[in-house]
Amino acid sequence: MRVVVDLTRCQGYGQCVFLAPDVFTMRDEALLYDLQPAAEHREHVLRAAAACPVQAIHLDRTALPMPPPGAQEPRSAASGGDGRIVIVGASLAGARAAEVLRREGFTGSLTMIGDERREPYDRPPLSKQVLTGQVPPEHTLLPRLREVDAELLFGTPATGLDVAGKRVLLADGREIGFDRVLLATGTRARPWPDAAEGALHGVYTLRDARDAAELRQALAAGPRRVLILGAGFTGSEIASVCRELDLPVTVVERGPAPLFNAMGGVIGDVAARLQRDHGVDLRCGTTVTALESDGNGRLRGARLSDGSTVEADVAVVALGSVRNVEWLRDSGLAAGVWGVTCDAGCRAVDLNGLVTDDVFVAGDIARFPHPLYEYQFMSLEHWGNAVAQAEIAAHNMVSDQAHRWPHLSVPVFWSSQFGVNIKSVGVPTFADQVVFTQGSPEQGRFVAVYGYQGRITAAVTFDQAMWLEFYQRQIERAAPFPPDFRHVGGGVDGEPVPARVPERLVAAAGATVVVTGHDPAERRASLVHPH
Numbered sequence: 001m002r003v004v005v006d007l008t009r010c011q012g013y014g015q016c017v018f019l020a021p022d023v024f025t026m027r028d029e030a031l032l033y034d035l036q037p038a039a040e041h042r043e044h045v046l047r048a049a050a051a052c053p054v055q056a057i058h059l060d061r062t063a064l065p066m067p068p069p070g071a072q073e074p075r076s077a078a079s080g081g082d083g084r085i086v087i088v089g090a091s092l093a094g095a096r097a098a099e100v101l102r103r104e105g106f107t108g109s110l111t112m113i114g115d116e117r118r119e120p121y122d123r124p125p126l127s128k129q130v131l132t133g134q135v136p137p138e139h140t141l142l143p144r145l146r147e148v149d150a151e152l153l154f155g156t157p158a159t160g161l162d163v164a165g166k167r168v169l170l171a172d173g174r175e176i177g178f179d180r181v182l183l184a185t186g187t188r189a190r191p192w193p194d195a196a197e198g199a200l201h202g203v204y205t206l207r208d209a210r211d212a213a214e215l216r217q218a219l220a221a222g223p224r225r226v227l228i229l230g231a232g233f234t235g236s237e238i239a240s241v242c243r244e245l246d247l248p249v250t251v252v253e254r255g256p257a258p259l260f261n262a263m264g265g266v267i268g269d270v271a272a273r274l275q276r277d278h279g280v281d282l283r284c285g286t287t288v289t290a291l292e293s294d295g296n297g298r299l300r301g302a303r304l305s306d307g308s309t310v311e312a313d314v315a316v317v318a319l320g321s322v323r324n325v326e327w328l329r330d331s332g333l334a335a336g337v338w339g340v341t342c343d344a345g346c347r348a349v350d351l352n353g354l355v356t357d358d359v360f361v362a363g364d365i366a367r368f369p370h371p372l373y374e375y376q377f378m379s380l381e382h383w384g385n386a387v388a389q390a391e392i393a394a395h396n397m398v399s400d401q402a403h404r405w406p407h408l409s410v411p412v413f414w415s416s417q418f419g420v421n422i423k424s425v426g427v428p429t430f431a432d433q434v435v436f437t438q439g440s441p442e443q444g445r446f447v448a449v450y451g452y453q454g455r456i457t458a459a460v461t462f463d464q465a466m467w468l469e470f471y472q473r474q475i476e477r478a479a480p481f482p483p484d485f486r487h488v489g490g491g492v493d494g495e496p497v498p499a500r501v502p503e504r505l506v507a508a509a510g511a512t513v514v515v516t517g518h519d520p521a522e523r524r525a526s527l528v529h530p531h
């Protein structure tokens, strides 16, 4: 039996903990659960899923007393009901899109191509329950929400996309034809820039189940000290696990505070205190300049930009991610270090900025305009976005223009670290001010609301997830900032302060776009790669 909880929805009221205590547990406000509970817990889990007030608990269809309704009425060929659909990238976005295509009445041939050999699995537990040893990495498979009749080509990387010829090229030489294709190849961990240092025994990255299994083994062996490079969400969660395992840990962060790039300096300061209070040796405004070998190919430690050294036998490079776009290099699509550009309906944009008809994009790889944020293009590496965008993309793939939907969901993200359930809604870096509306950093529980030019654009909660939905509505209706305190808990004496968010940097490395031609009929954009 497989279980996944949509933690973007979960409000932490704990009915599931009450009804299935062997499967769900609550640590303060953070919900932890067994992703593959034993059959004997089935009844309890079914009751918990039925009782969850926000229907956040998703179960494998095989666990359900009655299978979910099959496809809707089959769609006619004219409205996209048949033909060949290929999905490239068999993870969260790809798997959800496949389920929605069948739910929407798509009866044609469906092929899923993925370079991993495993069935689609859930990544968030990899930096949490899997590293602590509570959940084995092989117990993270995503529940199959419904029957998906599809050809599964797992362990088969795609190497090219021929948009005009409607073919996906595979590494084994095969070519898979399509009428419509969904690109969902996500991201991978950014490696340490010095390949020889990165290859030292004891240096890890964390993106997939194998990485998690290896890192878990290294942590379980009881290293003298763990060094973490980068204090974003992944680095901070791994630091939290290290402290939970009572391992000494040093975190080196280039920016002024942990989580700064995602949430700005005000919350960054709170996160820094949280880490230090839990015994993390946190060094901000500092970088690692070299990883050092012991002379036998093993990591011995690292040199830092402030001239100091750290001795460590495990290092985790948590410096963000790289989008898996190389296979699209000759596709003619606007695909680069920024991801694959698409419109709000998930249709890919070509190099000239024209929207394509048959190529769709979803998940971490997508870069799309969001009307709530001045139509700026954004790439979100969020579980909730991958699911929501995959659902929109799948719907649009089988709908005509008049019935297509825009992807307008407000971004939601969660993280659990140092016993705190951190959640955000909206885009916290799209802000000039922030104010604490409920609780306070001193209490360790609060809501911080972000505003941009007089309207609410985001909210971050520490152990106050129940407020998230309220602020989501405020963001959706562009409610004024600062919020009217009479409506939000009252008793708040805080004044808005500068949000101290990072400059919005545009990724530029990798390739340059040039425009050639004079006549409008011949003007074209093309990518110029450095090599």
Ligand SMILES: Cc1cc2nc3c(=O)[nH]c(=O)nc-3n(C[C@H](O)[C@H](O)[C@H](O)COP(=O)(O)OP(=O)(O)OC[C@H]3O[C@@H](n4cnc5c(N)ncnc54)[C@H](O)[C@@H]3O)c2cc1C
Pocket: 088, 089, 090, 091, 092, 093, 094, 113, 114, 115, 116, 122, 123, 124, 125, 126, 127, 156, 157, 158, 159, 184, 185, 186, 187, 188, 206, 207, 208, 234, 324, 327, 362, 363, 364, 365, 380, 381, 382, 383, 384, 386, 412, 413, 414, 415, 416
């Ligand atoms: C350790 C970790 C912890 C996380 N924690 C959280 C969290 O707490 N909260 C949250 O909101 N989000 C979290 N996330 C983010 C969330 O897991 C991602 O947003 C989500 O996995 C994105 O799904 P995706 O399908 O778009 O991409 P991915 O999950 O990256 O899947 C892409 C798939 O495509 C495959 N692929 C790549 N190139 C090719 C190719 N050429 N041919 C075929 N297949 C290819 C990849 O191997 C992969 O299987 C976490 C991610 C990680 C790694």
Ligand code: SF4
Pocket: 005, 009, 010, 011, 012, 013, 014, 015, 016, 017, 031, 048, 051, 052, 053, 054, 055, 056, 057
């Ligand atoms: S909202 Fe649902 S999943 Fe979350 S704690 Fe409550 S019952 Fe459990």
